[in-house]
Amino acid sequence: MLERGQVANSWRRERWDSFRLLTPNWQSRLPGHRYDGPDPDGYMTMAEVTAFIEGFAARSGAPVRTGADVTSVRRAGDGYQVTTGGGEFRCRTVVIASGACNVPVVPPFAGAVPASVEQLTPFGYRGPAQLPDGGVLVVGASATGVQLAAELRRSGRPVTLSVGEHVRLPRTYRGRDVLWWMDASGVWDQRYDEIDDLTRARRLPSPQLIGTAERTTLDLNALTAMGVELVGRLAAVRDGRALFSGGLRNVFSLADLKMERLLDTFDAWAREHGRDDEAGPPERFAPTRAPERARLQLDLRGGEIRTIVWATGFRPDYGWLDVPVVDEKGRLRHEGGVVDSPGLYALGLPVLRRRRSTFIHGIESDAREVIDHLAGVALAGRPDA
Ligand SMILES: Cc1cc2nc3c(=O)[nH]c(=O)nc-3n(C[C@H](O)[C@H](O)[C@H](O)COP(=O)(O)OP(=O)(O)OC[C@H]3O[C@@H](n4cnc5c(N)ncnc54)[C@H](O)[C@@H]3O)c2cc1C
Numbered sequence: 001m002l003e004r005g006q007v008a009n010s011w012r013r014e015r016w017d018s019f020r021l022l023t024p025n026w027q028s029r030l031p032g033h034r035y036d037g038p039d040p041d042g043y044m045t046m047a048e049v050t051a052f053i054e055g056f057a058a059r060s061g062a063p064v065r066t067g068a069d070v071t072s073v074r075r076a077g078d079g080y081q082v083t084t085g086g087g088e089f090r091c092r093t094v095v096i097a098s099g100a101c102n103v104p105v106v107p108p109f110a111g112a113v114p115a116s117v118e119q120l121t122p123f124g125y126r127g128p129a130q131l132p133d134g135g136v137l138v139v140g141a142s143a144t145g146v147q148l149a150a151e152l153r154r155s156g157r158p159v160t161l162s163v164g165e166h167v168r169l170p171r172t173y174r175g176r177d178v179l180w181w182m183d184a185s186g187v188w189d190q191r192y193d194e195i196d197d198l199t200r201a202r203r204l205p206s207p208q209l210i211g212t213a214e215r216t217t218l219d220l221n222a223l224t225a226m227g228v229e230l231v232g233r234l235a236a237v238r239d240g241r242a243l244f245s246g247g248l249r250n251v252f253s254l255a256d257l258k259m260e261r262l263l264d265t266f267d268a269w270a271r272e273h274g275r276d277d278e279a280g281p282p283e284r285f286a287p288t289r290a291p292e293r294a295r296l297q298l299d300l301r302g303g304e305i306r307t308i309v310w311a312t313g314f315r316p317d318y319g320w321l322d323v324p325v326v327d328e329k330g331r332l333r334h335e336g337g338v339v340d341s342p343g344l345y346a347l348g349l350p351v352l353r354r355r356r357s358t359f360i361h362g363i364e365s366d367a368r369e370v371i372d373h374l375a376g377v378a379l380a381g382r383p384d385a
Pocket of ligand 1: 002003004005006007008009010011020021022023068069070071097098099100101102144314320347348349358359360361
């Protein structure tokens with residue numbers, strides 16, 4: 001196992017100081033290793049996640065070589081030539097487990113933002129103290145965007161949040177963590193080959209969730225109540241102005257509708273499986289309130305906005321992969337983790353084999369199936385098999 005940094009590198013280096021998992025502790029499970037502390041319903045801090053993964057590395061005896069940055073993988077004979085900063089390897093098979101979120105996505109028009117406005121991505125953001133005083137525009141209202149908008153607003157800054165397509169979820173539903181419902185009802189177990197629009201499922205933004213001791217819901221209504229101003233999707237930056245899409249009401253209705261449908265699925269599951277008595281009564285939530293008149297543009301030269309935080313998602317980085325298996329959008333071509341080149345496999349990508357594939361608790365079943373395939377092929381290829 002080659003790791004360019006240390007074990008749990010992404011958690012050590014690529015998260016902000018106040019970060020907590022949005023999945024509850026009881027859900028943090030890896031093969032033979034699960035959270036066994038006093039607070040199963042809590043959410044791990046960065047230090048706790050790092051310790052959890054380090055614990056798994058030690059317990060599993062995984063042969064990790066840290067500080068081994070893979071700079072090239074290319075086809076060589078019936079296998080691959082792997083180049084790292086510290087040397088070369090030849091191998092029959094390669095499993096790409098380099099993560100789905102290596103680089104923050106920033107729209108190209110970020111280059112047109114006036115120099116007087118500072119720009120940050122979630123990888124560079126550590127906490128509010130690092131930002132100049134004054135207004136912040138947070139672009140993107142998925143898990144990262146809503147969490148950073150709330151933290152920056154609490155620091156006393158005026159915050160404007162630019163909202164595109166998003167996934168609204170309450171933190172708890174009928175008295176239980178909403179992710180308990182995702183798990184128990186089997187929604188998270190839905191397989192990639194059962195999903196109608198897999199491309200869309202793989203591009204779905206992360207849900208608007210935050211892990212706090214109070215299990216607070218951090219949806220757009222909660223942010224509005226905190227004084228965050230909502231605007232539409234950032235469509236362009238032109239002549240020093242940020243231009244936002246209209247139609248915020250439609251965007252909100254769609255997210256509300258999808259949430260209702262998901263809650264209906266949970267209710268139906270509880271009814272059909274005789275679990276209604278275990279949970280509180282079904283709940284429905286107030287629709288997302290749209291601002292009376294959402295601003296359609298913001299002058300970025302006027303001093304109102306001092307910082308832009310791009311919470312516009314993440315993408316994998318395959319700059320080191322010298323095998324033609326990456327499409328024009330930078331996505332790996334694979335079928336359930338079996339990559340389009342003999343002996344090449346992938347793990348840890350969105351909906352790789354199930355809806356929960358990119359979460360910590362999603363890896364075990366995916367890894368078993370992908371490794372079964374790998375072992376089957378390796379065995380079939382042996383002259384004595
Ligand atoms: C902001 C954010 C919040 C998240 N919150 C949660 C959450 O609450 N719960 C949850 O379950 N999941 C969460 N996730 C998803 C989380 O990323 C995955 O659960 C988990 O980290 C995936 O593990 P992984 O090993 O596949 O990828 P990563 O954790 O990304 O690990 C990939 C590793 O590969 C290394 N690497 C990459 N390229 C190279 C190279 N060329 N050479 C050598 N090494 C390389 C990296 O250094 C890294 O250590 C979150 C993700 C993000 C971005």
